[in-house]
Amino acid sequence: MPGGKKAESEEVAATKTLTRRDFLVTGGTIVAVDALIATTPAKAAVPAPAAKGDAYPQSKGYLVYDSKKCASCTTCMLSCSLTHYGVQSLSLSRIQIMQDSFGKFPYDIKMAPCRQCETPPCVINCPTNAAFIDTKNGNVRRIDAKKCIGCKTCIAMCPQQPHRTVWNHVDSKASKCDLCLETPYWNEKGGPSGKQACVESCPMKAIRFVAQMPDQTQTDGYDVNMRNEHWTKLGLVDDSRLVPPVAMGAPKSKPAPKPKE
């Protein structure tokens, strides 16, 4: 993958010097981790606890979303892969949107952007410090592709399903959302103080950048209601007691009748 503009970074953890080959061929605990990757579903992986008293600097930015507003056009995914890699690919996207055409709303879609975790398992467990907290750029949890040895530990350790660390099969490296800090194929400045390609391109405005950390204890803490009164006018109401506006031209202003009990 080509390079390009790269944000200055400073890593929290000390540099290690393992190579992918070292990691994969040497014994001891590393092999044990490898075996864990091969045999354990990601959702069963438990992140290593931080040392007592350790605190990871909080990210200054998060992506929240509204899974009921998403139309599953995958524009966000294609924007992600385009701005980062110059190609359009769902598999390379660091935000994943899954859809089941035969499913029932709202369970027909699952949105999966990186959570920029308060306690980031990917960073904690990376054996080469390729996954790091970028303290010069809003504490974004990132992966330095140059240091990544492709061991997939970060992928196995991500407790989310689907895992938010994404395997880049082209380069055999792990990747993850960097809030568009390093987007060589976009003319806009990204990162916590800039723009995010998925947010900008989403036609449903179903992804939003926020500075405040969402609730970390709830799986759906990032899934928030972004629908205002105009969404109701589309006739996609969550409340079937409302009558959608079916008239031509100007909307009717009559109050919605109550259903018969």
Add this chain to the structure above:
Amino acid sequence: MTGGYTGKIARVNLTTKTVSTIETAKYEEFGGGHGIGSAIFFDLVGDQLPFEAFDPRNLIIMMTSPFSGTFMPGSGRCEVQGLGPGLYPVEWFGHSNFGGRFTAQLKFAGWDGIVVEGASDKPVWINIMNDQVKIEDANGIWGMDTYDTQQEISRRVMPKLKFGEWAELAGDCYTTQIPAVVCCGPAGERKVRIAGLLHGPGSQAALCGYGAVFGSKNLKAISAIGSGGVPIADPKAFMDARLWFRQFQWDVDNPREPEKFEGRGYMLINGAPSGGNVSNGSFPVQPARAAACASCPRGCRMRLASGDSNESVCAGSMFVRIGGGGFGGGPPAASTMPAGLSGKLTRQGNDLMHRYGLGHWQLMATQSYIQFLNRQGIIGKGKEIDCDLPFDQSGTFAYYEALFRKLSLREGKFGDFAAEAAARMAEKLGRFKEDVNSGNLRLTYWGTQEHYSSQVEVEWGFGALLGERDLMLHMMANYPLHWMAQSGNPYLTAEEASKLYAEAMVPYNDDRYLVDYGVGPTGVYSDSKVKQVAWVKHYEKFWVGAGGFCGWRWPMCITNNTADRRGATPQAEPKFWNAVTGKKNTFADCMELGHKIYTLDRSIWILQGRHRDMEVFPDYVYDKPSGGGSELPMVIDGQWKYDPGKGRTLDRAKVEDFKTRFYKFEGYNSDSGYPTRATLEKMNLKKVADLLQSKSKLG
């Protein structure tokens, strides 16, 4: 090759069970999609024409465009081509297309398209996973409905896939996506001439009967899943273009002038999400989401809490509600406007139609004609066509269930009769001319139903007549203009709308009267109309056909979403095209390519027997006054006005004169409608000219 293409097209021979590759570069001059499909069809079987649609030599060509798999707005369509058994009187080389995710996944798998030839000796399906293209046994799948087929194939392709998780495809490549499957249903298996192809629960290639061609080849389905990507020639320019396009989208959080435009009619025509599913537009509404095809910012479909009628739009979501009436002033509605049919049963009835794999658009005319023949005493218990359909319950779910079953399974004499579809039903009864000319059976163009008034919305009628089936280019006159005045509160005057349209219609944009639907000197018989129809055909062939554009999104000549009401056409198309492909084409360059593709299609039809003498409307268009319909811009007494054209008939001699001028304008012989050698050679189609000449069909 430059960006947008993967470089290879899969060629699958079902007779020999072999898979080979066609290099896309060989056909790059045709753009993509429909253009490449037509060129491949001509090269592989053009010299063998004419032959029948169910002949193993017929091809099913499913092409992507350079935009497929990208976020080019509204470009997720898959173009299907081949001889169409649902067309009449000749099974023309036709086309149909469907939305959804199929072209994106085909592209991600590394293929620009698939060409299927021959016929299998047993039921099979085609499994495309990245580079692997396999012909699989359809044992256990053949006989399933379209929904079950797709879900069963997904399970077979990716048995370990769990919704919402990553799954490995092959070679350390992963995806979270479900395989995209397109298939025929029981109707296609039995070669019902109006069988469509289904992808997902509601994306349907509904025209021409390609489900029946699948059936004739013993081909049940094609599945595609891939983990690759689409190369983009200028990624930064493409991203900039996509963000630039936001100004033309409906702003879901803050729509422009909501007090004026937040009514369902305007929302539908101007690109607001979800409005395409008309079965969920009245109380009690089902909670739903707007559901988009791959890459589309519009999201005109829905997925409902009930899970029924998912992803269906327009005719696919309302067939059971209207049953075939109500278009173009006819055909007669045949007691199909069931007042008591609930939204739920409407949706479930439409799903049943999809499950059988019946092509909704042509089914409308067939269903309506069945009712007509029942009233005529020809179909029914103990009648000439003996049938126990419960006509006394027409409009009910029970009626439609019985109809769909008999038709799809060819049950009994009636089933076999109806499976041949309306045109051939009428022919078999010896009353085709009588019923079509009278307007009782409005198969106005090539066995497909009149969509809008041929007397008033003439570019639709002319465009279809000079094509091979219903035009289906909704965003030309239809949505923006068709509904503008009908809303009672048009946001543009007739003069303003016609001006903005004309200015967008490059390269004929110096003609102020392109969308004059009046009968005056600049109206429906004028040279301005010749240009409009040519523009429609060229746009249809290149941007919609070769580009994979959705006819519900493009062209966009006007919109309420911008302050000056100008749409994205003609700026957007080349902006996106060049960013993806790396070419430096103007809008006009691509329209000329559309002209070339139309000329190639026309040459294929001529090899099948087309002549200008066949390109005539039924008598009712000339003799029976239009009931009027939408109000369109017209110059009346020197002033631009909206008018429905009520009472209008077309004049035979003037239509013939219009055709003469159209053929000349396009570079065709005006006596025959055949392209001339000069025209073909100018388009680098010398081999087409040579073949036509060898058949004594050169203009």
